[in-house]
Amino acid sequence: QVQLVESGGGLVQAGGSLRLSCAASGRTFTFSPMGWFRQAPGKEREFVAAISWNDASTYNVASVKGRFTISRDNAKSTVYLQMNSLKPEDTAVYYCAARTGGSRYYTAPDEYTYWGQGTQVTVSS
Numbered sequence: 001q002v003q004l005v006e007s008g009g010g011l012v013q014a015g016g017s018l019r020l021s022c023a024a025s026g027r028t029f030t031f032s033p034m035g036w037f038r039q040a041p042g043k044e045r046e047f048v049a050a051i052s053w054n055d056a057s058t059y060n061v062a063s064v065k066g067r068f069t070i071s072r073d074n075a076k077s078t079v080y081l082q083m084n085s086l087k088p089e090d091t092a093v094y095y096c097a098a099r100t101g102g103s104r105y106y107t108a109p110d111e112y113t114y115w116g117q118g119t120q121v122t123v124s125s
Contacts, residue, residue, distance in 0.1 A: 002026045002098050002114040009094060009119030012086055016123070020081040022096030022116055029077040033102045035112060036070060036081045038092035038121075048094070049081060050105035059105045064090075086123045093118040 008020040020036070035050040049060045049070035058070050067086075072079040079096060097112035106112065 002029070002032065002100075004096050004098060004114055004116035006094065006096050006116040006119040009121045011122045011124065014086060014088055014123055014125050016086050017082070017084045018086065018121060020083065020094055020096075020119060020121075022079045022081075024077045024079070024098060027100070029098070030074045031101060032098045033104065033106050034070075034072060034079040035097045035099075035106060036079075036094060037097060037109060038090075038094045039118075040092040043092075045095070045109055046092075047107045047109070050107055051079065052103065052105045057105050059107060061107075083121070086121075088123045088125045090121060091123050092121060094121050 003025045006022050031053045033053050036048040037045050039045040051058045051070045067084050069082040095118045096116045098114040099112045
């Protein structure tokens with residue numbers, strides 16, 4: 001069992017930055033590929049970024065490339081999402097997710113086993 005707790009969301013003006021954190025506890029975090037997803041009102045959950053267990057590979061959806069960076073600190077059992085140059089269309093609830101095992105990054109929601117409760121990000125224009 002893995003428990004995930006996101007933090008760092010909030011209200012920011014367009015062009016600003018936020019850093020989301022996702023702290024994991026329970027089952028070994030070190031070997032868990034991790035991902036960030038988001039869901040805006042009335043829309044389906046959308047993949048944002050993913051990272052392999054050993055930080056060897058990462059992947060971002062096209063709409064956030066060059067603006068968002070995913071990283072992890074296995075010693076702290078934490079994964080981060082640095083979000084720069086935020087746009088109003090980035091407004092959503094952001095969720096982190098963990099899967100049990102795997103050697104690469106994963107982009108589909110059904111590839112993940114554990115989910116956090118979400119943190120709200122609101123970008124004003």
